[in-house]
Amino acid sequence: MTRGARRLHAEPVAIVAAGVITPLGADLDAFWSGLLTGVDGISPIERFRVDDLRVGRGGEIKKLPSVSDGVGCRASRLLLAAAADLRSRATLDAPGDRIAVVVGTALGGVEEGERALADDRGPRRAAAARYDRPAHALARALGADGPVLTVSTACASGATALGLGADLLRDDRADLVVAGGFDVLCRFVMRGFDALRSLTRDRVRPFDRRRSGLLLGEAAALVLLGREPDVRGDRLGRLLGHGSASDASHVAAPDPDGRGLEYSARTAMAQAGIAAGDVDFVSAHGTGTPLNDRIESGVLRRVLGHRAEAVPVNSIKGALGHTMGAAATLEAIMCLLASRHGAIPPTAGFEEPDPACGLDYVPRAPRRQRPRISVSTSAGFGGCNATLVLEGEPAR
């Protein structure tokens, strides 16, 4: 049994604005409307060879905005596109040396590494293979001269990045933090998940009785964080808590009892100073794999207690695929947009309930509900787990 969390309460941090690029569209509005209207972000992959793989579909972004033209590395281009969207919604109103960048990624510049080992023998390509290069490219583009951190807690990276970004503000190491996550859909990762037999030939069906695996996607998602008292005007909401934990169980599979995920959820809620009764909505990791969804549902049942079946739980991975390092940030943004617009996106692909999961997974249509407090759970290779607690804010 996982012991209770004892993390001391931490000051909330304001989430001022967000910017994204996803398979559903090239900005925040397209992302949100796509989730609500059921746009399918999954398509045949066109950018690289997939004819030798079992599955050749994914959440591929077909066209990148021109803002990133001239940047060679696709990972950096995604980040710059998300940053452009963010900057269209908020101003980075602080000296450069007081602006920090914290981004999470599972794959970094690995596609550049593939090219460096294949046909490009130049030094630049090899250097671009480093996983921390895209974060530095983003910082340069933003004029951010403060701390630049690259987080890689696998598919929980986008949550860990927000947690660390909040700590940079609390510790007065920055006045503004651009935090988030990214990853590209490339042959390296498609081959890997194909070899693991994790990819489905069906559609992604989180929490559905017929679920048979995940599909991958690519995206970048960024938020602008600021100290609560310093932020004037409109904001998306607040980050109330962050928790992380290791499963210490298996290098690829989740802990059978979900101990790490449960510990991360309990520590995040303790940091936020909330109880199970305060939770209005859960954005689940919800990959659509048989194991993850059952284990995660069990964790949520324990954490939420007698209210578990009354709290709506969704997964957006059926709509755009598993966007790896970007996923947790996208899901956090989705939580805040749900509060703002009074609607919870449905779990695309969920049609037939699985008794082994057994929660309210928001089937078929958006739920007209305005959650105030949301919990967003994430997990990844290596037994990485991270949970965020968010408070949304209706539009002023």
Next chain:
Amino acid sequence: MKGARVAGVGLVTGWGDGVAALPADAARAAGSRRVIAVARPTLIGDRFRRATRECVLGVAAVNALLRAVGDTADTIAGTDTALVYATAGAYGAANRAFIEVTPGAASTLHFPYTAPSAVPAEVAIEFGLRGDYAILLGGVSATQEALWHAATLLGRGACTRALVLAVETFEECADLYARGRWLVRWPLVEAAACALVVAGEATAPAPDVVVRARAGETGACAPLIGFALALAEGAVPAP
């Protein structure tokens, strides 16, 4: 950071075990060698047969730490211990092995080891570490941020101790480093280091990272080697 100190460092480098193995002048000791590699440590257990060399080096560094501070593995198991891992490029060898494997021969076991998270995962599994967890990528600055994060977690009461682990391997990608040879400081010295950060008053500030002359280019391990040298001189440094 106020209220935190580095209580010990476990260190394995291409020069040998601990700071005593470091040469006085790395460049001179390396001679014409560009990479000073670490042999794969011998660890017993089925899990380690399929784990990568960098994973086993991470475990070896924690074992070295436990010997250095006189603790047992039981002491650090559970949710009271945070693990923060930093590396500049220890994932490179596994990535390359996966990219260059014969098409169709990719094993189902190999791919998860390409993730940077594989190294701390094996460490967490080996020692039963279930507390707060973070992985930072980059060189010296990543480790410095890892030390800051460890101190932050301690200060918040999120853990009673934190392990800051760094691992660097270079041998498998030496030709890639050589492509950008004007960007690389030779010799590249493989290393694994783990610092124990606990609450308490330090008597010295964090040491400057000036270990390159003695140890060579050790990437993210360099700050922890600096701590190991400071501890060897009797200091109680702050993270």
